[in-house]
Amino acid sequence: MSVIEHIPTEIVQLLSAADAAAYRLVPCGRDGDLVRFYCCDTKDYTDASEELEVLYGWQTAVEPIAEEDLQRLLLRYYRTERAGATTCRTAETDSGQSFLYSLIGEALSDCASDIHIECYKDRCRIRLRIDGRLTERYVVEKQRYAPLINQIKILSDLDISEKRLPQDGRIGYDRDGAKFDVRVSVLPTIYGEKVVMRLLTRQTELLELRNLGFTPRQYEDYCRAVRRPFGMILICGPTGSGKSTTLYATLRRLNASTDNILTIEDPVEYTLEGVNQVQLKEEIGLTFGSALRTFLRQDPDIIMLGEVRDPDTAQMAVRSALTGHVLFSTIHTNTAWGAVARLADMGVHPYLIADTLVMTVAQRLVRLLCPHCKRRAAASAPRDIEADVYFEAVGCERCYYTGYAGRRAIYEVIPLDDELAAAARAGDTEIARLLAERGITSLRDAVIDLFRRGETSLDELIPMLNSR
Numbered sequence: 001m002s003v004i005e006h007i008p009t010e011i012v013q014l015l016s017a018a019d020a021a022a023y024r025l026v027p028c029g030r031d032g033d034l035v036r037f038y039c040c041d042t043k044d045y046t047d048a049s050e051e052l053e054v055l056y057g058w059q060t061a062v063e064p065i066a067e068e069d070l071q072r073l074l075l076r077y078y079r080t081e082r083a084g085a086t087t088c089r090t091a092e093t094d095s096g097q098s099f100l101y102s103l104i105g106e107a108l109s110d111c112a113s114d115i116h117i118e119c120y121k122d123r124c125r126i127r128l129r130i131d132g133r134l135t136e137r138y139v140v141e142k143q144r145y146a147p148l149i150n151q152i153k154i155l156s157d158l159d160i161s162e163k164r165l166p167q168d169g170r171i172g173y174d175r176d177g178a179k180f181d182v183r184v185s186v187l188p189t190i191y192g193e194k195v196v197m198r199l200l201t202r203q204t205e206l207l208e209l210r211n212l213g214f215t216p217r218q219y220e221d222y223c224r225a226v227r228r229p230f231g232m233i234l235i236c237g238p239t240g241s242g243k244s245t246t247l248y249a250t251l252r253r254l255n256a257s258t259d260n261i262l263t264i265e266d267p268v269e270y271t272l273e274g275v276n277q278v279q280l281k282e283e284i285g286l287t288f289g290s291a292l293r294t295f296l297r298q299d300p301d302i303i304m305l306g307e308v309r310d311p312d313t314a315q316m317a318v319r320s321a322l323t324g325h326v327l328f329s330t331i332h333t334n335t336a337w338g339a340v341a342r343l344a345d346m347g348v349h350p351y352l353i354a355d356t357l358v359m360t361v362a363q364r365l366v367r368l369l370c371p372h373c374k375r376r377a378a379a380s381a382p383r384d385i386e387a388d389v390y391f392e393a394v395g396c397e398r399c400y401y402t403g404y405a406g407r408r409a410i411y412e413v414i415p416l417d418d419e420l421a422a423a424a425r426a427g428d429t430e431i432a433r434l435l436a437e438r439g440i441t442s443l444r445d446a447v448i449d450l451f452r453r454g455e456t457s458l459d460e461l462i463p464m465l466n467s468r
Helices: 018-023 046-056 067-078 079-087 097-109 142-155 218-226 243-254 288-297 311-322 338-345 350-357 418-425 431-436 443-452 458-466
Strands: 027-029 034-040 059-065 111-120 122-130 135-138 167-175 178-189 192-200 229-235 261-265 276-279 302-305 328-331 357-369 406-413
Touching: 018 046, 018 067, 027 067, 034 067, 034 458, 046 059, 079 261, 079 302, 097 122, 097 142, 097 167, 097 178, 111 142, 122 192, 135 142, 142 167, 142 178, 142 192, 167 218, 178 218, 192 276, 218 229, 218 243, 218 357, 218 406, 229 243, 229 302, 229 338, 243 261, 243 302, 261 288, 276 328, 288 302, 288 311, 302 311, 311 328, 328 338, 338 350, 338 357, 350 357, 350 418, 406 443, 418 431, 443 458
Parallel strands: 034 059, 229 328, 229 357, 261 276, 261 302, 302 328
Antiparallel strands: 027 034, 111 122, 111 192, 122 135, 167 178, 178 192, 357 406
16 A cells, blocks of 8 residues: 655644554544554554553554555654653643653754744644754644743743733753753744744854864865954855854854953854853844944954844944954855945945955855765756766655755855955955956855765755855
């Protein structure tokens, strides 16, 4: 028989991960009180069916499938090898904090970066972002949604009576030897409040620059630039491209008792011992610009600015770099050189950009193919890629049938020399020739290289090629 590959979330969560693993059953459909299960075609499920009927009050029907198909479904929908990391599979929100902590533990076990809890007209759901992709994990009953949100607000010290305005808070997670903060963002929508919880694990803080994904030359150029006594270094890319990780790894490298390091962030994601970190609070006037003005009176050596987002911040960032300080920041542009045009759009004079900008870095995160199950693709690669052989995602037990295992950062690193500074001073945006002469690896070149080496797929390559 053919096996359903996409089982609805509300059907999957009829069984907990523990019960699914114990009974070796996967629910695949429901008609009133009758629930259908996939089972192994080599085992007798008479006793299991009777137990489930007693425990849950269902009528049960089993549909035998091959052992390998059943194992694949268990891994895909329940991740049974990690079931011990979480004791709560179904959305039993009545258990309050127990469910929330189990949810966070499950997200941690699955290497998720964010938890999305959201409400719509007819349904509520919980999704996890794993390797940059959102995956639906739970369906929450409408009447249980508001109490769940209130539990989150209580744990993150937010006002449960305020439902009209966004709120931000934190939850401290300390379970099973794992200790970290969870950043909570609450946003009012037309059907209820949406919550996003970001897991601020310590893994990012412990990363070394050498292991982030720089090529040997990029790593050498970047390390040379960050050791400059003054100037501005900008990290470019969209939200979720790993910019904060690069900045924290950089500060960790530069953190020494001989330097005064100050940061202004929105929000402070990771605390670094020996670094003076300031949380942005715009409601009381503590903005990026005002913080930078104060920083200049604090005898800084190194300044980290969370984001250049407005003309005032851009002007203060340039002023800080001009007065003999090293300044790191991020900016939302698609390419490294795009930061030059973006600063000019914010009113920074081109000659000031040329005099202060030491390096621009663009980065992205690319999903990597699972090395255990990837296979050679039968189709040919796009003509402009020139790859005789490439690989595609398949899915196996080790990657939980996603076809991917982790992500890697790719970089475009442009150190400004005299000729590039002159191009910035002239406002020249067409510098492809200058970059080619210097052998600068672009983001396009980096992702194509991963593709040719068989480390990523065409599905990851095409969006990157179209993003420029």
